[in-house]
Amino acid sequence: MVTAWATLKRNWLVTRRAYPWSYFIGTLGPGIFTVVVALLSYRAIGGGRVSAWFGASSGTSDYLGYVTVGAAALMFTTRMVLWVAKAQITEQREGTLESQMLTPAMRLPYLLGVAAQAFITSILELCCLLGTALLLGVRLPVPDPVSFAAAILAAFVAVFGLSIPISAIMISAGEAHITQNTLFCVVGLLCGFTFPAALLPAPLTFLGELLPATAAMRVLRAATLHAAPIQQVTGDLLICLALGCLYAAVGLLVLPHAERRAITRGASA
Amino acid sequence: MMRAIATDDLRKTYPVVERPWWKPGKPLRAAPAVDGLSLRIPAGQVTGLLGLNGAGKTTTIRMLATLLRPTSGRATVDDLDLVKDAREVRRRINMIAGGERMVYTRLTGRENLWYFGQLYDVPKAQLKARIAELLALVGLEHAADQRVERYSKGMRQRLSIARGLINRPAYLLLDEPTLGLDAPIARDLRAVVADLARDGVGVLLTSHYLAEVEQLCADIYVIAAGRLVAQGTPAELTTMAERQHTVEVSLAAAVDDVDHAVETLAMRTGAQITTGVDDDLRPRYTLRHSADLAGELATTIVTAGGAIARLEVTPPTLEDAIIALADAARQPSAVAS
Numbered sequence: 218m219v220t221a222w223a224t225l226k227r228n229w230l231v232t233r234r235a236y237p238w239s240y241f242i243g244t245l246g247p248g249i250f251t252v253v254v255a256l257l258s259y260r261a262i263g264g265g266r267v268s269a270w271f272g273a274s275s276g277t278s279d280y281l282g283y284v285t286v287g288a289a290a291l292m293f294t295t296r297m298v299l300w301v302a303k304a305q306i307t308e309q310r311e312g313t314l315e316s317q318m319l320t321p322a323m324r325l326p327y328l329l330g331v332a333a334q335a336f337i338t339s340i341l342e343l344c345c346l347l348g349t350a351l352l353l354g355v356r357l358p359v360p361d362p363v364s365f366a367a368a369i370l371a372a373f374v375a376v377f378g379l380s381i382p383i384s385a386i387m388i389s390a391g392e393a394h395i396t397q398n399t400l401f402c403v404v405g406l407l408c409g410f411t412f413p414a415a416l417l418p419a420p421l422t423f424l425g426e427l428l429p430a431t432a433a434m435r436v437l438r439a440a441t442l443h444a445a446p447i448q449q450v451t452g453d454l455l456i457c458l459a460l461g462c463l464y465a466a467v468g469l470l471v472l473p474h475a476e477r478r479a480i481t482r483g484a485s486a
Numbered sequence: 487m488m489r490a491i492a493t494d495d496l497r498k499t500y501p502v503v504e505r506p507w508w509k510p511g512k513p514l515r516a517a518p519a520v521d522g523l524s525l526r527i528p529a530g531q532v533t534g535l536l537g538l539n540g541a542g543k544t545t546t547i548r549m550l551a552t553l554l555r556p557t558s559g560r561a562t563v564d565d566l567d568l569v570k571d572a573r574e575v576r577r578r579i580n581m582i583a584g585g586e587r588m589v590y591t592r593l594t595g596r597e598n599l600w601y602f603g604q605l606y607d608v609p610k611a612q613l614k615a616r617i618a619e620l621l622a623l624v625g626l627e628h629a630a631d632q633r634v635e636r637y638s639k640g641m642r643q644r645l646s647i648a649r650g651l652i653n654r655p656a657y658l659l660l661d662e663p664t665l666g667l668d669a670p671i672a673r674d675l676r677a678v679v680a681d682l683a684r685d686g687v688g689v690l691l692t693s694h695y696l697a698e699v700e701q702l703c704a705d706i707y708v709i710a711a712g713r714l715v716a717q718g719t720p721a722e723l724t725t726m727a728e729r730q731h732t733v734e735v736s737l738a739a740a741v742d743d744v745d746h747a748v749e750t751l752a753m754r755t756g757a758q759i760t761t762g763v764d765d766d767l768r769p770r771y772t773l774r775h776s777a778d779l780a781g782e783l784a785t786t787i788v789t790a791g792g793a794i795a796r797l798e799v800t801p802p803t804l805e806d807a808i809i810a811l812a813d814a815a816r817q818p819s820a821v822a823s
Binding site for chain 1: 500548551552553554555573574576577579580581583587588589590591592593597600601602604605606607633649653
């Protein structure tokens, strides 16, 4: 864990000295926009009420709470992916990938260090979004602390796991923007962040279930909107953890190949 | 256990796009960057790896640093396999490449060394002292707590050198380490490398500064197109290429008998002769021969009644030898020695 701690400390120092404001605004902006648009449509178009089908498919009639939790989770996902999945390609762009690969340090603790710093930063940023939502009049119930903590852990594992194969794809392809934006579109559409995934056609719902963020989203909503006890979310929690670990394992398996491909591309260029 | 880096028939090929995938035939061709290289880099010695651009030096170093996997062949570090025992090998080696990258620009010099020390598992009790020692070695104590983004190019390169030594490597791979460094710093680095070798570190050095190679290397491998074309000490390589000594003599004044005597000497020895005048419009003779004819030429001139104003001998250089060996390797009939 020496590598994880050292990487957390390194990233903390770097972030403190050069905080990426453009990323922050780029992710906070859409989050606030989503909440504001939902608020306006709820009040101006829906007259402060939701239809029966929304309640049936989402399991709640608190539309604003539903959207706010979803927007916050999407922001968390986006920020974590931007930190963790882009860690290796950033090393490559800054010229430090080789010095990193020369060391005997393992990739998992290195990425955990990056993720730990990303988690702390993302939570602070999430507070900005939730604070803005509160100012706009959104009210969330007090969650069950155990299931809320479990939901946060599940979301962390889900996004961390998802980020590792994405990191391998980015470094292997030598680009980040197309990969990250494709991922954001896919998770935004399939994982039920801002609308119930049940509204999607069956094949897309199935694809959404293959992504760990979908189960994480259900756990988060159950914990925050329904104050569900841990027993009620155990099933989704396990799915989320299993899928997150599976993605992480696949990612860690392919990452060394992707890194060598990146070095080879540099060497043969 | 053999204390050395050893390679046996090491090969690395890169896929090259031959034709678009929709056209018939194979779209990719395997282009060899390293082609059957067998080297031995013993501990306690600086070994040179020379060749022209594209000869395969950097690919070889990257394979030895475990950054690239060989396509075939075997490489070991102290009998540890480079591929199977990569993590253990990484504890024993380090690499320093030319240019100022390989360090984090938003961290200070000290923080960079601390971070890499952690990645190499340098014991906490030793790390602080090791960092101070390395900062002193590369002359960065005064800038240790300054962010690297404010460093000059030379300072970044010096920090990169300190990074390469943080784990006390048993083998150090140096790829153009003095590239872009000021002469005094490059000289200091050469002294550090020589000291490391004396302390038992095995060093593999590639450099375009051949004086540096001649000064440091006990043994040199010359490669061209990924293949070994020659191996030997700098002196052996210089003679191996059969380059010519050039003797240039200017006379104080023209003397007819000297003309005839020098031409006779050239005919007898088979030397190439060029006559002309130097910048001060004095008669000048230039003789090129595989042997040094300076003594014989001076005697001939003096015996013929001439007075020598200037005499200059240019012996064949290692640079000439490398170019000649690489050129020879490009010929179809070239055979590796």
